[in-house]
Amino acid sequence: MGQPVKKVKLEVETDPKRLVRYCCGANIYITGSDPELKPDSEYPEWLWTLRLDRRPPDLSELDPEDYPYWRRLRKLTLRRKNQLRKVDKIK
DSSP states (O other), X not given: OOOOOOOOOOOOOOOHHHHHHBOTTOOOSSSSOOOBOOOGXXXXXXXXXXXXXXXXXXXXXXXXXXXXXXXXXXXXXXXXXXXXXXXXHHO
16 A cells, blocks of 8 residues: 555635735646736636536526436436335335
């Protein structure tokens, strides 16, 4: 067996001016610096419409003509059936 890998403790940036001007933590190289943030107009429009919620989308947000809608519906249906089976077993 090999040696366990040591966890590297990263420093947290606390300078408010640096947090506003740079994308802290985006530099993955040993040398170099974090990229400077640009004005909002420099970024593509789709960037501002990304879902930030980690929960899966509701059925009302999905299009019934697409595969993700039916996959989500199947998952919800199976979950509901399993819950009903649990209730039947308890009685």
